[in-house]
Amino acid sequence: xxxxxTQEIFGPALCVLEAETLEEAIAIINANPNGxxxxxxxxxxxxxxxxxxEIDVGQVGxxxxxxxxxxxxxxxxxxxxxxxxxxPNGKQTVSFWTQxxxxxxxxxxxxxxxxxxxxxxxxxx
Numbered sequence: 001x002x003x004x005x006t007q008e009i010f011g012p013a014l015c016v017l018e019a020e021t022l023e024e025a026i027a028i029i030n031a032n033p034n035g036x037x038x039x040x041x042x043x044x045x046x047x048x049x050x051x052x053x054e055i056d057v058g059q060v061g062x063x064x065x066x067x068x069x070x071x072x073x074x075x076x077x078x079x080x081x082x083x084x085x086x087x088p089n090g091k092q093t094v095s096f097w098t099q100x101x102x103x104x105x106x107x108x109x110x111x112x113x114x115x116x117x118x119x120x121x122x123x124x125x
Contacts, residue, residue: 006033022047026054039064046109 005015019025029038039061040051048062108118 022050026051029055029057037061044109 002015004013005017017025017028019028025040035057037057037059038055040048041063042048042051052060052062
């Protein structure tokens with residue numbers, strides 16, 4: 001219910017929300033009308049991948065406080081947050097100068113609740 005969370009503001013501001021589960025955190029983020037960026041802190045590769053793939057935002061941070069750490073990264077968002085898509089560091093410009101790559105990742109997490117020990121993902125970046 002915080003204005004700082006539901007309105008798109010720019011400047012030195014921090015909005016911290018707490019969720020009981022990862023699924024609740026994803027639902028909170030995806031319910032926001034804007035989608036600039038967000039970060040998660042976790043020691044679980046499984047949770048990091050689920051978070052990365054399920055949230056609808058322009059920048060994702062995993063175990064970093066700011067999802068876009070340097071000025072030349074694309075500044076873009078999703079849903080109502082589209083500022084920067086067409087600028088010199090926007091999505092179209094970045095797409096012009098980059099190529100996609102496939103990423104195969106495997107990590108071991110013996111304590112995961114589903115009982116599996118090895119997790120593998122293949123994704124396009």
